[in-house]
Amino acid sequence: MNKHKAVRNKIIDACPDIMELKFGCRVNYGGLGDKIMLSNEKHAGKEIVGSGWIISDIQTYKRKILGRTITLCDVLRAWTDGYNINAGSGEICKRWNTSHNSLQWHADNKPEVIDFLYEVLCK
Numbered sequence: 203m204n205k206h207k208a209v210r211n212k213i214i215d216a217c218p219d220i221m222e223l224k225f226g227c228r229v230n231y232g233g234l235g236d237k238i239m240l241s242n243e244k245h246a247g248k249e250i251v252g253s254g255w256i257i258s259d260i261q262t263y264k265r266k267i268l269g270r271t272i273t274l275c276d277v278l279r280a281w282t283d284g285y286n287i288n289a290g291s292g293e294i295c296k297r298w299n300t301s302h303n304s305l306q307w308h309a310d311n312k313p314e315v316i317d318f319l320y321e322v323l324c325k
Contacts, residue, residue: 216280
């Protein structure tokens with residue numbers, strides 16, 4: 203398992219709400235690709251996703267819940283899950299680019315942040 207996946211899994215363990223099927227959650231609908239949930243309510247048995255997409259027959263598509271974007275808030279929640287918030291959270295905040303508040307963005311653009319998070323969360 204690569205460091206990004208290990209960090210992501212550790213954060214999801216500490217913040218299971220990331221995987222809840224609700225507004226903002228990414229879902230893969232097989233042949234339709236990834237869509238963002240606009241509502242966790244059904245509209246006449248249909249799921250409302252993407253840019254107004256309505257999945258009329260959700261049984262037709264094998265869906266996989268991908269979860270919502272992991273943010274700095276989630277990282278800090280994972281850090282405090284068993285750790286003293288004062289011991290290292292400042293360093294996490296210094297390294298995190300808040301103008302791109304996404305773990306995926308950091309994995310793609312600042313791998314040194316993922317390396318640091320791996321060291322503090324997964325070891």
